Amino acid sequence: MSTVSNAVAQQENGPGALVTRYADDFAQVLPSHVKPDTFVRLAQGILRRDQQLARTAANNPGSFMAALLECARLGHEPGTSQYALVAFGNEVTGIEQYTGKVERMYRAGAVASVKAEVVRTRDHFSYDPATMDRPDHRVDWFGGDRGDLIGVYAYAEMKDGSTSRVVVMNRTQVMEHKAMARGASSANSPWNKWEESMWLKTAAHELEKWVPTSSEYLRDQARALGETIRTANRPTSAPPATEPAPAEPIRAEVIDGEAA
Incomplete structure (x- = not known):
């Protein structure tokens, strides 16, 4: 019974579950042409196909998540001809192809x-x-x-x-x-x-x-x-102020030699 419980615990806390848990974080950096759901499914699919990678990711989940985050930032889909995930010793390394x-x-x-x-x-x-x-x-x-x-x-x-x-x-x-x-x-x-x-x-x-x-x-x-x-x-310069109309000239009539 304990073996079954351990297996369930590993599945719930393994790297595949970790990818699901941080799906929103990937979505924040992914460009629009990569769908977050597709990114998560591809990342989990790599783990199922590559047992060595899965073991390394389980032992060092930090390196696995860092590689996936870099993949997302660059706008690639993981495990494709664009971006590979490779296990080197006890660390997962992301390689842009x-x-x-x-x-x-x-x-x-x-x-x-x-x-x-x-x-x-x-x-x-x-x-x-x-x-x-x-x-x-x-x-x-x-x-x-x-x-x-x-x-x-x-x-x-x-x-x-x-x-x-x-x-x-x-x-x-x-x-x-x-x-x-x-x-x-x-x-x-x-x-x-x-x-x-x-x-x-x-x-x-x-x-x-x-x-x-x-x-x-x-x-x-x-x-x-x-x-x-x-x-x-934007106007290239401030519009000229409206000039006031010229004042009417003062007219004076001369009556008997005096200005009226």
Whole structure:
């Protein structure tokens, strides 16, 4: 009987129940395109699918909730191609994926398209920022092995027709980012399971510095537009005071040499 009671208690106080309990907190930071109920169901679904994650979340619920809160703040759905939840030791870590970073760029409203590609030894690649607004990258997509990864680049085409700053990174630079990633050497690390995606994510992360990537941009644009409208409707200067009508001239009649 005690075993059944313990199981019920764990279910009522486990990480899945904790997600439900704090649903309102998630709703406060979620942008409008993510429904709070959907967010909660997805978070609970991850726990059912990944037993290791569920155990880690139960042992360290604080790290699990912190990762979910960050996911909500960024406007992603947990456990999708946008945002992953990974157990590292006794802690749950949230990892924004490459597609999540690109999604935030599109969501901001200023970007028309995002281009990111890895470069391999047998590709043709040239880029001179002094004369080119974007790289010349030609790939023989059906020619077999393209060789080892040697670089990655990313840029955005803006809706006004301009091109953002082009981010170009070689292997050494990418490996420096990998060295800073927690658990990058473990077998379960995305760097070992999805290497090319992590290279793309690294370039997209650097591109974030040069393009709008969040809903704050839309709010700033709306605020600026509102200010423009208010300024347009505001009189440019105080209206001139109404001038009094000129006084009638004083007329005097001269009678017998005297003014009357």
